[in-house]
Amino acid sequence: MIxxxxxxxxxVATALSYQAFSAxxxxxxxxxxxxxxxxxxxxxxxxxxxxAINDPLFGYLSDGTHTRFGRRIPYxxxxxxxxxxxFCLLWVPPFSGIEQESWLFLYFVLMIxxxxxxxxxxxxxxxxxxxxxxxxxxxxxxxxxYRQTFVMFGLFMGISLPPLIYSKWGxxxxxxxxxxxxxxxxxxxxxxxxxxxEYSSQPSLPFINSLKATFKNRSFLTFAFxxxxxxxxxxxxxxxxxxxxxxxxxxxxxxxxxxLAAAFLIAIPMLFVWRGLxxxxxxxxxxxxxxxxxxxxxxxxxxxxxxxxxxLVSLLIGAGIAGFLxxxxxxxxxxxxxxxINTGHRREGMYFGASAFINRFAIGLEAASMSGIFILSxxxxxxxxxxxxxxxxxxxxxxxxxIIALVLAFxxxxxxxxxxxxxxxxxxxxxxxxxxxxxx
Numbered sequence: 001m002i003x004x005x006x007x008x009x010x011x012v013a014t015a016l017s018y019q020a021f022s023a024x025x026x027x028x029x030x031x032x033x034x035x036x037x038x039x040x041x042x043x044x045x046x047x048x049x050x051x052a053i054n055d056p057l058f059g060y061l062s063d064g065t066h067t068r069f070g071r072r073i074p075y076x077x078x079x080x081x082x083x084x085x086x087f088c089l090l091w092v093p094p095f096s097g098i099e100q101e102s103w104l105f106l107y108f109v110l111m112i113x114x115x116x117x118x119x120x121x122x123x124x125x126x127x128x129x130x131x132x133x134x135x136x137x138x139x140x141x142x143x144x145x146y147r148q149t150f151v152m153f154g155l156f157m158g159i160s161l162p163p164l165i166y167s168k169w170g171x172x173x174x175x176x177x178x179x180x181x182x183x184x185x186x187x188x189x190x191x192x193x194x195x196x197x198e199y200s201s202q203p204s205l206p207f208i209n210s211l212k213a214t215f216k217n218r219s220f221l222t223f224a225f226x227x228x229x230x231x232x233x234x235x236x237x238x239x240x241x242x243x244x245x246x247x248x249x250x251x252x253x254x255x256x257x258x259x260l261a262a263a264f265l266i267a268i269p270m271l272f273v274w275r276g277l278x279x280x281x282x283x284x285x286x287x288x289x290x291x292x293x294x295x296x297x298x299x300x301x302x303x304x305x306x307x308x309x310x311x312l313v314s315l316l317i318g319a320g321i322a323g324f325l326x327x328x329x330x331x332x333x334x335x336x337x338x339x340x341i342n343t344g345h346r347r348e349g350m351y352f353g354a355s356a357f358i359n360r361f362a363i364g365l366e367a368a369s370m371s372g373i374f375i376l377s378x379x380x381x382x383x384x385x386x387x388x389x390x391x392x393x394x395x396x397x398x399x400x401x402x403i404i405a406l407v408l409a410f411x412x413x414x415x416x417x418x419x420x421x422x423x424x425x426x427x428x429x430x431x432x433x434x435x436x437x438x439x440x
Contacts, residue, residue, distance in 0.1 A: 006192025007133070008146035010126045013185040015154025016178060017087055017119060022363065023159045023238040026370060028091065028171060029108055031243075034098050037379070039105045041371030047112045048364030051120075051357050056211065058120045059353020062128060063345075064204035070195035071349070072125040077190060079125075083118040084183030090115060091175030116360075122186055124356060128348035129193050131333040135434070140333055145275050148325045152268045157181070159238060160260040163253030205345055213343055214354050219335045222416040224358045229409035230291065230324055232362040233402035237298075237317070239366055240398040248305065248391050255307055262311050263318030270322035283330045284419040290323025291410045294402075301399035334418045337430050344433075373397055 026044070029035040058075075065071045090111045095104040130147070134140045158178070165174040205213065214220060245251040245259060278286045297316035304310055336351050377393035379386055418426065 003192040010189030011150035012154040016158040020158035044367030051360035055357035059349035062349035075125040079121040080186040084179035088175040088179035156264040226413040229405040233405040262314040267318040267322040274326040294320030
């Protein structure tokens, strides 16, 4: 039990680092360091293309690694400290966009490249251990509850605490504190991790064959592209909140923290509600229900203009987010099990890498959406009072585009095949496969 908690604690590092990056990196470099919106958008689009290489590559390398420590654990050992260090460096650029914009742009691109490389190394391997370490539905559901509870704490820390820290001590200290937390937590998760020797000793598929098998898998494709639009909506909402709170609600940093805290505090108990519903309805239908709940929750954002209203909406959004967090890895684990039946190989690394690769395009879509609407609505970082059109643009960013994305996600996931009797048959076949391999 202690090792389950230790392994699950890694979710704090993954959620904290990624969500703090997603929610504040554009705000910091554009609004604080004065990098132009256009250059920031170009940097994030280049960053999305980099993900086309590193996520599947790290996944494939992980699946094919054979050491006495296993396939995944060596990468966790190698990436824990560098990830925390690079996260810290993101928030201490030695250049200003006012006088050294070209250098600031180059520094920004370099740091996000390094951050994503170490993030992918750590997160893909940590995530890949989950289906392997916990093969039964009972254990997966139990451990995923722990993982997603820690995700909530990571999200809360990564999104709600930065305004309190940078308003008092500056952005650099935020990077230092969070960087230390990230590295320490990953090392604790490393202690709680183990690998199955039977999987580590099996040969891997050639890269091209592995890539083809992954992107021909209907179950994976329907989930992955539905989840892409979910991630886009989630990422866009979080990245827009600091601007929405400052320019629409006229909130100070403490009130911004309160709005974000409301969402994540309600999400923690809702994780256990969604866990019960998943057993009763199945993960596919719970995934769809979470989308509908979030769509309904976003409509009031077209109208609200004060803190109390924002807190009520935040509670509803938090309930929907909990559903996504609880279901996504359960669905992907079923996809990986199906793939083992079809190919004879355990390829968690490739699937988590390919899923991460697809999800990272959410950042590119977010950057393009924000850049386009900021430019069209007349935003400028040099004044506090923005044009009236900018407030309208923020409402479309935080509600309009996410609603459209969630509707698309809902339509796509309808075609996901692993549910009901089909899923029960898969589990019977998988038990037979594991029996032949001698997997305990």
